[in-house]
Amino acid sequence: MKVTMFHLMPYPRLSDEVIAAHDSYWVTMPNTYYDPKVGHVAYNQYLDQLELCDELGFDGVAVNEHHQTPYGMMPSPIVTASALARRTRNCKIAILGSAFCLREHPLTLAEEHAMIDNITGGRLITGFVRGVGAEYTVFGVNPVLSQERHYEAHDLVMQAWTRPGPFAFEGKHYHVEYVNVWPRPYQQPHPPIWCPSQGSNETIEWAAHPDRKYLYLQNFNPFSAALKYLNYYREIAQGRYGYAATSAQLGFGAPVYVADTDEQAMNEAREPIEFLFNKGFKMPGGMFFPPGYSSPSSLRQMAAAKSSIMAARKTVEQLAEQRVIIVGSPDTVIRQLRDCHRQLGFSNYVAMLQFGSMSHEMAVRNIRRFAKDVMPALQALGDKDYQGFEMPKVAAH
């Protein structure tokens, strides 16, 4: 199993009073609360943390994209990935992901990803995401067309990377007369593609298609949801597409915190993780689930999965119980992740080791502890440690 450190790069916390005074942590939280001096320090600490992960033997470091929110300060993951490109030596750099379909011209992102892949000599992993619902309020891109644009932007980018140019791309949403990207990606035919998701049947069905077989990464959900969705991938692969999906196509992500004892870990993780889950997702329901963003059935499932982590105030105990997060002594964390892998069978674990309002010192302590006492056991896991997949009697197809 490969282990990747994922960062959201949150703005160091706003006060409870400020958050309470505004109805959303996303899109409309006034940027007058952003202090550039605080931001400067935070960006550099966060980059230090990711660079440390490279030194400590992580297989990858990951950045992501969100807009107009203190939840994550990476409107362009290209910038953070570029900063990491020359300061890391061995680890993969995963952009989880770029919201290609939010752009009027996804080719610019295709060019930028290719540049990072060339500079790093092929250490780039490209994530294709649609962005969370709130992003559609920021950009004005129609959420009803999100899925269509996502697929079409993907086709444009993949053709730009793999098809000899110049050629014309004649789509419904994107029409480009001259596609002829310089540089081409370093990795041939293209960088590995990951699909991080909150849990969407359409995304799984698309990622699992034999033409793609992309890695599907389930993030930030109760373990029960991860179980359902990762198994759905295997089910669709076998039932609809007639092949057995491998663990190489599946990833599992969860924040993780390690300390000497379970009790100490819980106590230390409490404040930052409860901040993330109780404040960080604050936004009107219509912003989180804009109309048409997902099919009605997917929307119901996502809403159910999310409501269990968003509705009521969450405690670290509840989050740990549902395994939305993994918290404890090294033994506990290893045991739990081994059990997750035994049931899910995934090739990549994406660990968020800094979360919410966690200080730099605490994050570094967590990273070092995890790297020393947990990671080697995880990196030794493989298919032999997976219980295997059994097709349900009434399978999806």
Added chain:
Amino acid sequence: MKPNEELLQVRGGTLLMRRAGSGPTVLFLHGANGILAWLPFFDRLSDRFDLRVPDHPSFGGSPTPPWLDDMADLAYFYLDLFDELKLDDIHIVGHSMGGWLAQEIAIRSQARIKSITLIASVGIRIKGDPVANLFVMTPEQIMHAVYADPKLIAAELARTLTPDEITLITANRTASARLAWSPRFFNPKLSKWLHRITVPVQIIWGAQDGVVSAAYAQEFRKFIPHASVTVFPDAGHAPFAERLDDTVKTVADFVMRNN
């Protein structure tokens, strides 16, 4: 009176047409919320008119036709529908997004249109005075924007929606987002073309409309100078709900005068 309901097949689109009453033809074009119930307003109009109340294609749970991308597509669809049904001398009453649709139809052809009534219509933009973001607002915020009467707001909020209603509301929300997500509820080019509307136009507004402010009533007159304007106090975005008698009388008198 219960309307007669008929499923019409026009240009690969299915359209539910409700029809009641007899007299001059009045076509009601619904807004972003769609038709959730047969309203007293419809009953009253059907006392005097041949009232037609369709669900726009993609609304009311109908499938989205492959040709439907924007309001222009919907406008041409209605022109096709008028041809198909051989409808003439139509008095259009368009509410909110339906008012926008009425304008998009009329700038393309008024050949079969006799008059237009715009009720709390969207379609254009006054800089600095946007249409409320119904896609993001909570049900509480929406009710306060739509209605002026606190008792009505409280009653609406106290009502429990059935699963069918929720499904219908979700479908209509998606259908209206397809057409009006961005720019939100207006067409930046429409005001350049509104001078083409020469049939009689009247504009009706609720003074306390929290969805589209009553300033829009006067703004529309800049582009359609021959339009008459009636603003009801004590009414919000649905004056036909809060000032039923007055709205019926204003619409009916205008239709009769121009028939």
